[in-house]
Amino acid sequence: MEWIRFFITAALLIMGMISFISAVIGVYRFGFVMNRMHAAGIGDTLGLLCVVSAMAVASGLNMDTLKLLFLIFFMWFTSPVSTHFLSQVEYYTNRERARFMTFRKGGEPRES
């Protein structure tokens, strides 16, 4: 029984490591920030889910499991918010944004 738990932990941890490594490779291979955000989102969601749930499986059922699940919940809510703000920064400060992004026809996207 202990070994079954160990193998579940190892499988989840290796999946998390693979997704983190692919996120880092994506951040290096893409050429523009919006594409890099897409690559970094893999590590922020799937990698964190796999690694933290592996630790929850390894620790068994106690108070730490609840804290780790709350950690997943918190990171899944805050990671899209920070990505959204980063893309807003990119939109407002990049002087050559028309080379990289396409806007809707009919004006600026956030024109009020």
Added chain:
Amino acid sequence: MNIDQAYHLLFMGALIIFAVLIGIMLIRAVIGPRITDRILSINMIGTMTICSIAILSGLLHEGYLTDVALIYAMLSFVAVLILAVMYIPAKSTRGQKQSRPEMADTAKEKKLQQSQSGETTRQKARKKGKKA
């Protein structure tokens, strides 16, 4: 092979891989051509640090390290948010027609879009309204 040794080996391997990945992302933060690249890599470093603290709590059998991971998640989020909000220009209030302060120059883009697709529909509508 004892099961404690197996867990130790697994967690130590994961921690070493995380250390290498954090170093690689630190290089990305140094060579990133724009400010958003740097903030993005800082965000990734924060996520990896949270994961390695969670692994460390399993390696050392210390339950309170999960609390440290939670606090680190909040701190990393607030750091990224404040760094990002510093660069966003202030928004105009709703209802009033204030010109939004644009940091990037939109004149080049508008010329580019007009040369690509002629006049856009909203601009045509505005011109018609002015004539009437």
